[in-house]
Each structure stands twice: as C-alpha cells, then as structure tokens.
Amino acid sequence: MSNIMPHEMSEHNGRPSADAVESVSIETLPNEILSQIFGYLDTLPPSYSIEALHDEPKPDITSSDDHPLKSSSLVSERWREISKPVLFKHAQFIVRKHPSGRVTLSQQIKPFLDFVSSNSLHAIRSFTLLSHECGVTDDPQGEYRLNNPANFWFSLFQVIDPIDLLIVAAPEALGALTSCRVYLTEAWNFDCPCHYLRLQRKTEASTVRLGAAVPDKALNVTSDSQADGLMDNTSANLSSSTSSGQGSLRNHHSNASALFAIRPWDKLLLNEGSFIKAYATYEFWLRKAPSVNLIGSATPTDKAQISPTIRDMSYIAMFPMCNHFADLTENLPRLDRLYCQLVPRNEILSDPRKMVQVESEDLWMERNASYAALMRELFNSPPSNNYQHLKIFESGDAADRAAWGMAVEYVKRAGNGWKVGGDGVFVRKQEDIKPSEGETEEQPTTFHGSLIRWAWNGTAELPVSAYPLYDHPMGP
Structure with missing residues (x-):
C-alpha cells in the first residue's frame, strides 16, 4: 500500500510530486549491487598493454593517471572493503633497497602476503614484481646462493595463484630471481636499466607444485605429452648451496629454477631493451650484453632454465647484436610460436642523446644479419633441432621489401602449400605439409617442417636493404 496521500499527487498526471519522493542515496544500495558497479570501473593494468611491453622497458610501466576504481575505494571504509576483491585482482610488489641491506626478499614481502591472507584476496589474477635493487637475494647474509x-617464490605462490606474472628488474636482479647466469663485465656499455620478463598460463594450477625441480631430460623435450609428464613427475626438492662466482659472472644456476618449475607456464616474453649505446664502442659486435641466460647458451655446461611447458615465446630488443641474437637462434627451445621484434617503435633513433657516436647503418646491418641467421635456421633442409616443431614465426618488424619480393617468387616455385596471406605474410594449411614429388630423405624440401605461418609486420624499404644477404632465398 502506498504511503503517499492523495493530496500529494500531481494535479496533472496523478503521479507523486517531486517533494513527496524520498531521495535515494548510493549508500542505500546493497553490497552486491555496489560490487557490480565497481566491476565496471575495473580496467586492465598498464602492464597488460602490448605496446608498453614491446617498447623500451621502464620501471614505471605500472603507473597510470587513470585509476577510477582506486579513487572510488578511497571514498569510504565501506567502499574500500567492497572494492578490495576487484581492486587487488591485479597486484604489484616493489622490492626496495633496505638501509641495513640484511632484509631478505621473503621478509620484505611478508606484510603483503599477510595483507592478502587477512583480506581473503587469493583470487589475484596477475602479479607484477618491480625491483629497485640490483643485488636481490633471499639470503640473510646478503650472499648469492644457488x-x-x-x-620466496614458494611463499608467494602458497598465498596467491596468478596466471600472469611480470618481473621488472635490472638484469642482475632478474638473474637472481630466475636463478639464471648473467654476464655483467660489459654491462656499462649498454643502456638498459631494466628488463621485462613475463610468464603466463591459461588457468590456475590445480595443485601447487612446491619444491618441484625440472630434471635434466627436460632439456630435450620433443612433445607436449613429454612436457606434461615432466611437470607432473618433478618431485625433487630444490637445494640451496653457495655458488662459486667467476669474475663478474654471477652464477645463480642450479638443477632447476624455482620460478619456472612452480607452475606450468606456457607463454614467455623477454624484453631486453636497447643495445644502441654499445654501438658507439670499439668493435661493438663483440660486446656481451647483460642478459639472463634462460636457454643455457653461455657455456657448453649451462642448462636451459626455461620451463619445458612453454610453447609461446616473444623476444623483444632494440637492435641486438647478431652475435647476441645467435644465442636464441642456435639454442631455440621447443616452441610452437616464436615472436621477435628487433626494431624500436618509439622515436629513439631520432633522439640525439641516444645516438651519440652511433652510425645508424650499423644498427640496420646487425638487424638484417640477425634475421638472416634466423631465416637460415627456419628453412634449413631438413629443419634442425627444435625448428622442426615450430608452427608459427611472427615478427613485429617490417620485412625488407626487396628481399620479400624475392621470397614471394621463390615460394611460388617451391609450392608445398604456401600462399601469400598478405603483405609480409606466408600461410599454409597443416594438411598441405607433405614431401614434394620425387623428394627423398637425402633431398628434403626447403619447406619441410611444421611451420604454417611466417609473418612480418608488413613490408618497407629499409635504410639498409637486407637483399644482399640472401645469395640463395632462405639464408646468407
């Protein structure tokens, strides 16, 4: 029954007058409705931007001036509590340099983990770890150990279970966090204050793989079933023992990296930033960049730390030297998809401060040589090692137009199902992969293998053409 008296009705339409309608405040809405409203204010973090991840690495990649959900959470205590599950869906933690230098990673992150537990924020989907400290360690004495x-990783993943992990750290710190070898002797030649390492997986793990170590046979995984078996059967405990450093080689190497073994990651992105500064040095092509040795290429005794479950890898760098890029081309992990981007998308080439004493022709020549080496491996006859399994190669860079035209003519003659799928793109169907007529095991086709997509980011006339490198179609 209405509480509005007849005399409070409007004379014109019989509806309640404005004065009679009781004002409604958003505070009267139930928590469930408010939670839904806050959900519409949720946006992806800046670190999810492909453009940002493929650009020159910056420590402030997570910073943003647009944060409506965070602003709303500051309105009242009630709004704060209601918005927490959405607000902390994408979390970050910053490792700072402690005055005493004796605070371990586990000690630093404990307040954060306590906060997550006390507020039941276990549904964190993504986690970003930013390190402002180069000498990262979880040893109370500040020493580097295997x-x-x-x-630290075990403690973190006992509390949260993100499907997206991003580490923003200097090469030295990234090496420590991943238990990988990093060569630092010539680091001063390079302008790369931080790198990005991003790991992703499709779904949350059904069980926490604490203490799992990847056995040596993981290095030669050749099938998905083998990879799954390795992850399910890794039960050896990770050990910690003092490492023996050799000069500036800090060895965080062990039988397995806890970070890679703790979850079945399937996608990896590594952005090593700019190599341009080193081009101003004498014999720049011999310079060794500070780089985490994920694929076990520094010495013959090194073992790959990359998880055998990873099938999609993106490598980004700004004009890496061909000798450095060769570490990847010669030690390619077992992948289904490889993405590379070697040319910056920002305006760094127009910045006189970044190009001091640098000959731009050198940059493009190293870019061309790097891709030529990769093309040679991709279309070897027959494809060697893990190239025989690679299904997709994509580049964020434009192909050299002259070299591309030559490749198109060659593909038309070679056949084997390949078709031009667009500017800078070759495609074929899986069922079209078959030996050419009259082909023998001793003389396999150039396009024998699993590759079904070979795509560049269009074509362009490069400052230095790659055409002279291709004396025969698929390699120098």
Whole structure:
C-alpha cells in the first residue's frame, strides 16, 4: 500500500510530486549491487598493454593517471572493503633497497602476503614484481646462493595463484630471481636499466607444485605429452648451496629454477631493451650484453632454465647484436610460436642523446644479419633441432621489401602449400605439409617442417636493404 496521500499527487498526471519522493542515496544500495558497479570501473593494468611491453622497458610501466576504481575505494571504509576483491585482482610488489641491506626478499614481502591472507584476496589474477635493487637475494647474509629465491617464490605462490606474472628488474636482479647466469663485465656499455620478463598460463594450477625441480631430460623435450609428464613427475626438492662466482659472472644456476618449475607456464616474453649505446664502442659486435641466460647458451655446461611447458615465446630488443641474437637462434627451445621484434617503435633513433657516436647503418646491418641467421635456421633442409616443431614465426618488424619480393617468387616455385596471406605474410594449411614429388630423405624440401605461418609486420624499404644477404632465398 502506498504511503503517499492523495493530496500529494500531481494535479496533472496523478503521479507523486517531486517533494513527496524520498531521495535515494548510493549508500542505500546493497553490497552486491555496489560490487557490480565497481566491476565496471575495473580496467586492465598498464602492464597488460602490448605496446608498453614491446617498447623500451621502464620501471614505471605500472603507473597510470587513470585509476577510477582506486579513487572510488578511497571514498569510504565501506567502499574500500567492497572494492578490495576487484581492486587487488591485479597486484604489484616493489622490492626496495633496505638501509641495513640484511632484509631478505621473503621478509620484505611478508606484510603483503599477510595483507592478502587477512583480506581473503587469493583470487589475484596477475602479479607484477618491480625491483629497485640490483643485488636481490633471499639470503640473510646478503650472499648469492644457488636458487636462493626458491623460498620466496614458494611463499608467494602458497598465498596467491596468478596466471600472469611480470618481473621488472635490472638484469642482475632478474638473474637472481630466475636463478639464471648473467654476464655483467660489459654491462656499462649498454643502456638498459631494466628488463621485462613475463610468464603466463591459461588457468590456475590445480595443485601447487612446491619444491618441484625440472630434471635434466627436460632439456630435450620433443612433445607436449613429454612436457606434461615432466611437470607432473618433478618431485625433487630444490637445494640451496653457495655458488662459486667467476669474475663478474654471477652464477645463480642450479638443477632447476624455482620460478619456472612452480607452475606450468606456457607463454614467455623477454624484453631486453636497447643495445644502441654499445654501438658507439670499439668493435661493438663483440660486446656481451647483460642478459639472463634462460636457454643455457653461455657455456657448453649451462642448462636451459626455461620451463619445458612453454610453447609461446616473444623476444623483444632494440637492435641486438647478431652475435647476441645467435644465442636464441642456435639454442631455440621447443616452441610452437616464436615472436621477435628487433626494431624500436618509439622515436629513439631520432633522439640525439641516444645516438651519440652511433652510425645508424650499423644498427640496420646487425638487424638484417640477425634475421638472416634466423631465416637460415627456419628453412634449413631438413629443419634442425627444435625448428622442426615450430608452427608459427611472427615478427613485429617490417620485412625488407626487396628481399620479400624475392621470397614471394621463390615460394611460388617451391609450392608445398604456401600462399601469400598478405603483405609480409606466408600461410599454409597443416594438411598441405607433405614431401614434394620425387623428394627423398637425402633431398628434403626447403619447406619441410611444421611451420604454417611466417609473418612480418608488413613490408618497407629499409635504410639498409637486407637483399644482399640472401645469395640463395632462405639464408646468407
């Protein structure tokens, strides 16, 4: 029954007058409705931007001036509590340099983990770790030990279970966090204050793989079933023992990296930033960049730390030297998809401060040589090692127009199902992969293998053409 008296009705339409309608405040809405409203204010973090991840690495990649959900959470205590599950869906933690220098990673992150537990924020989907400290360690004495971040990662993944992990750190810190070797002797030649390492997986793990170590046979995984078996059967505990450093080679190497073994990651992105500064040095092509050795290429005794479950890898760098890029081309992990981007998309080439004493022709020549080496491996006869399994190669860079035209003519003659799928794109169907007529095992086709997509980011006339490198169609 209405509480509005007849005399409060409007004379014109019989509806309640404005004065009679009781004002409604958003505070009267139930928590469930408010939670839905806050959900519409949720936006992806800046670190999810492909453009940002493929650009020159910056420590402030997570910073943004647009944060409506965070602003709303500051309105009242009630709004804060209601918005927490959405607000902390994408979390970050910053490792700062402690005055005493004796605070371990596990000690630093404990307040954050306590906060997550006390507020039941276990549904964190993505986690970003930013390190402002180069000498990262989880040892109370500040020493570097084999896999000493293991307890840190175990503690973290006992509380949260993100499907997206981004580490923003200097090469030295990234090496410590991943238990990988990093060569630092010539780091001063390079202008790369931080790198990006991003790991992703499709769904949350059904069980927490604490203490799992990847056995040596993981290095020669040749099928998906083998990879799954390795992850399910890795039960050896990660050990910690003091490493023996050799000069500036800090060895965080062990039988397995806790970070890679703790979850079945399937996608990896590594952005090593700009190599341009080193081109101003004498014999720049011999310079060794500070780079985490994920694929075990520094010495013959090194073993790959990359998880055997990873099938999609993106490598981004700004004009890496061909000798450095060769570490990837010669030690390619077992992948289904490889993405490379070697040319910057920002205006760094127009910045006189970045190009001091640098000959731009050198940059493009190294770019061309790097891709030529990769093309040679892709279309070897027959494809060697893990190239025989690669299904997709994509580049964020434009192909040299002259070299591309030559490749198109060659593909038309070679056949084997290949078709031009667009400017800079070759495609074929899986069922079209078959030996050419009259082909023998001793003389396999150039296009024998699993590759079904070979795509550039269009074509362009490059400052230095790659055409002279291709004396025969698929390699120098």
